[in-house]
Amino acid sequence: MPKVSEEHRVARRAQIVAAARTCVVEQGFHKTTMADVIAASGLSAGAVYGYFKSKEELVAAIAEEALSAVDELFATVLAADEPLHPAMALERVLNYIVAIAERPGGDITRVALQAWAEALRNPVVMEIAAGKYRMLRSRFAEVARRAQADGTIPADADPEQVAQVLFGFVPGFILQRLLLGDITPESYTAGLRAVLRD
Amino acid sequence: MPKVSEEHRVARRAQIVAAARTCVVEQGFHKTTMADVIAASGLSAGAVYGYFKSKEELVAAIAEEALSAVDELFATVLAADEPLHPAMALERVLNYIVAIAERPGGDITRVALQAWAEALRNPVVMEIAAGKYRMLRSRFAEVARRAQADGTIPADADPEQVAQVLFGFVPGFILQRLLLGDITPESYTAGLRAVLRD
Amino acid sequence: MPKVSEEHRVARRAQIVAAARTCVVEQGFHKTTMADVIAASGLSAGAVYGYFKSKEELVAAIAEEALSAVDELFATVLAADEPLHPAMALERVLNYIVAIAERPGGDITRVALQAWAEALRNPVVMEIAAGKYRMLRSRFAEVARRAQADGTIPADADPEQVAQVLFGFVPGFILQRLLLGDITPESYTAGLRAVLRD
């Protein structure tokens, strides 16, 4: 039989990850069975195992996909070269997160929460999560440096420490949105403006 | 061994939850088997099932226990009647969290992370988490009101929105501490002071 | 502690068997747990095991009790010395069975059905059932002999074979009553009169 094209393989892989994601959004990593994924993907067991050697590998792929939303933040929201006020940066990030969460295919912030828990006992997922979050936080450090340049933040502050705080708002927002529900980028931003230096 | 006292039952229950907690800290809710818990508790399967009707019930108890650390924060750190500066309140909270996390018996912030993920597909855990976090956040709203009274925070801000932000620092701290590791109450507090109004 | 009186022991035993019977009527021998019986009897596990060494022994006692309804038939319905027409004998038996089945404490014909099934794999129950039914059938043989004496049944018939048939009506009645429900002593007796020699 002819080898399938590389694009075909990539498309199939994406199809499987997408199917698996919808399962994980609803049931979490551990209650999602390979049979669930196989049924949702419309493929056969053998086909799925042709793309992912094990459930663990598939879990890593789903976690990777969900956490890669961070790359988008990186590329679009925080990429600007102009000085970016911290409150403004956060506002953009939160809006972007909600936009991503509401895309069809399931709220990937739910997958991110699963990934946080999974990272604690799965070194591969830990590696992915830590890598992504370190990158995002370093971008916040850049924001902090610019804010120091224009005096919004004291010049003697450590930008890495400031970045910890700025980054730290994000999981706080995601968690409250998923568990308590009564939070929006607007309400959170309003609170931020009341609390942050500006 | 019949006719045991109520305290005996309470102690046994605590013994089981403690054993289960150490398992969950290491392996998460789903990789922890009842056999693991049974072995760690030193009891028999039947005895454990005499106290918890199902694994689900035991999971809820562990989640409840871990999330009840919030009650301690409530009772000690945030209880003071004197005006409490938001940065000071957060500093106390973070120190307290680290103190709790380092207690023997396992880092319960790891269990909290598990509980966040579990809440998404387990209504009982969701109920527990949402209840605890709503209480904690309402305490932060109180802090915000006091801060408005002494002018630290603008008088026209909505204290509930401010509370969302103050509360939001906490999961941000916990997550960075567990996934990235390079964060301490001191570093975070320093960043906070640079960023917060004061 | 003083030994309890013999009557006390007998009463307790009866109390346990009665409790167990109500369980078996509803759930059968195998779905009835010792915990069910213990709860229904109002005694403790230890107490119940003081009277019955094992579940098997209790099952045998329940089966014995239920199948001993046959002794009552024996003593009352079929005891008469006067000639007893077969159809009349069966009519009396069926009426008696329904009367017993409707006594408070649960329909023991349901227990009898359980005992038939249990007898196939439990030699003790088999012994009890076979003994009781042999006795009842020998009484039907007596009825047959009397019926031969007054010419209702051909004189050259084997009364034991006739007894097989007369006895055989009884489980047929019990089974139809429990499984199909649409049968009464009256309807069955009417059918009998149409079919039997008289």
Add this chain to the structure above:
Amino acid sequence: MPKVSEEHRVARRAQIVAAARTCVVEQGFHKTTMADVIAASGLSAGAVYGYFKSKEELVAAIAEEALSAVDELFATVLAADEPLHPAMALERVLNYIVAIAERPGGDITRVALQAWAEALRNPVVMEIAAGKYRMLRSRFAEVARRAQADGTIPADADPEQVAQVLFGFVPGFILQRLLLGDITPESYTAGLRAVLRD
């Protein structure tokens, strides 16, 4: 081994039911474990559960199979269009039952007894048993009507009531055969001829 034919599935199912039947013949429904059935079938646990979702479903299938012997009676013994004397009909039925019982694979009258007991607490089995027995009894009603046509049975009798009695002989025969053993179609038929109108 994918893409198996429908016949393959049917054959596998029959293989499992046959294995289960031999277990049930010896030990009854409740003492038969799934492990017993799995071992007897020569398949794996997963394979068996691929055909039967639960033990309950398998029990229903075994009960159905055993009670479907009635369909054979229906098709062969009682199907004749010619007038059929009740005593003759019963004689044929009893002979057929013994023939079936002695087939290799285990005496299914033992399974029928189990099914009677199980029907009392299992609505699915009750449904099967009641359905089969209602059909068989309606066939006996037909026999009764023919017997009325040729005067063997009084014309004013209710054929349904007569059918209750004719049907009622059958469990009486089965039960005596299994519990007392000392009964044959010949002895029972001889008794019948002595007792029945003819």
Add this chain to the structure above:
DNA sequence: AATGAATGAGACTTCATTCAT
């Protein structure tokens, strides 16, 4: 004698993965 918590073997069932077709 009575209690009932504790025991632990064993029941039922699931599910990640393989491999003959």
Add this chain to the structure above:
DNA sequence: TATGAATGAAGTCTCATTCAT
């Protein structure tokens, strides 16, 4: 390559019975 039936280790939970108090 693709299929999906089959595998079997391992998971959750039950329950007859015991025995320290």
